[in-house]
Amino acid sequence: MTGIETWRLELDQMFRSNGFNESGQTYSLHDALLTMHGTPGSPAQSIEIGKCPACGVPNVTVAAEDAKCSDCSSALYITDVLRTHDEFAESGSNIVPFTRVMNAAERFLSIGYIDWLYTHAPAALATTLFIQDGPLAFYGTTAPLLRRWLNYWCALNTELTRRGHLPPLVVGVEKSGTFVEHANAIADHIPNGHLMGLDNHYIQTRIRAKNPEKWYGQDEFYGRRFFYKTFTGRMLVVTVPRVPEGTPYNDSKKPGKPPDWHANPKQYPTLRATLEALDRVQTRMYPNAVIPVALAHEAVALPLGTGSHVLTLMAKKALGLP
Ligand SMILES: [Zn+2]
Structure with missing residues (x-):
């Protein structure tokens, strides 16, 4: 091969x-x-x-x-x-x-x-918060999968609505990157418990220094990014999908034209419940993190104490030390 x-x-x-x-x-x-x-x-x-x-x-x-x-x-x-x-x-x-x-x-x-x-257990979907580590997006060679995700999501919500169930709460939470840095830089201007939406022009000119006539995120994102300042004053960069369907980044490239979420907040009906849930699970253990993500990282990483102890024992054994 x-x-x-x-x-x-x-x-x-x-x-x-x-x-x-x-x-x-x-x-x-x-x-x-x-x-x-x-x-x-x-x-x-x-x-x-x-x-x-x-x-x-x-x-x-x-x-x-x-x-x-x-x-x-x-x-x-x-x-x-x-x-x-x-x-x-x-x-x-x-x-x-x-x-x-x-x-x-x-x-x-x-x-x-x-x-x-x-x-x-379809009824349990509406009471579950699915937290993704990172934005709700597929990048590079995997980007075409975006359409598949949106198709599945649309079919899921259509079927849940038909059966009288609410949509599941799905959110991506970012811990690092340009958007997190920008959110922290402007944190003083956002009151606690407030949400900031980002239109195409703002993202391209203030955060990425790119041409505002170009679309941002249209080919990669299956959710829309928001900045949220929690009730304890911590900045979270979150991505939330549109419900029941639709690409989240398709608003005007010009400044001053309201994006979809602004014109019609009903397109993000899970936003409030998602943010309220995040307010309850935020953690001070790590910057920009929420407890479930921090726990997941702890479960997969070598714990600092035990990990170094095991490595020391292995090194001593390999070197023939007492
Ligand atoms: Zn072939």
């Missing part, structure tokens, strides 16, 4: 062997990817990819199991839809494709939990 073929196979196996267990059932990232390409409670059986990674023939349908290219017969995987192999370098650190996979996997897991609840 070439390096790229190895990457693609490993990615497929990683997606099949990781996920979560609930009530004795395993739900893998592979399942979540199919779920996002399907409708709530009914995952897709195959995924359309732009071109075969081996021979380049356009528009190939990849079955969930044992797929082969009809043109060149090479193995195809549904994870090829992430197109991370396009950024894989045979000799290089490959930090970029690794980060893409990690970010996408986190978003798929979130969809997986939503779909699991939808199938087993």
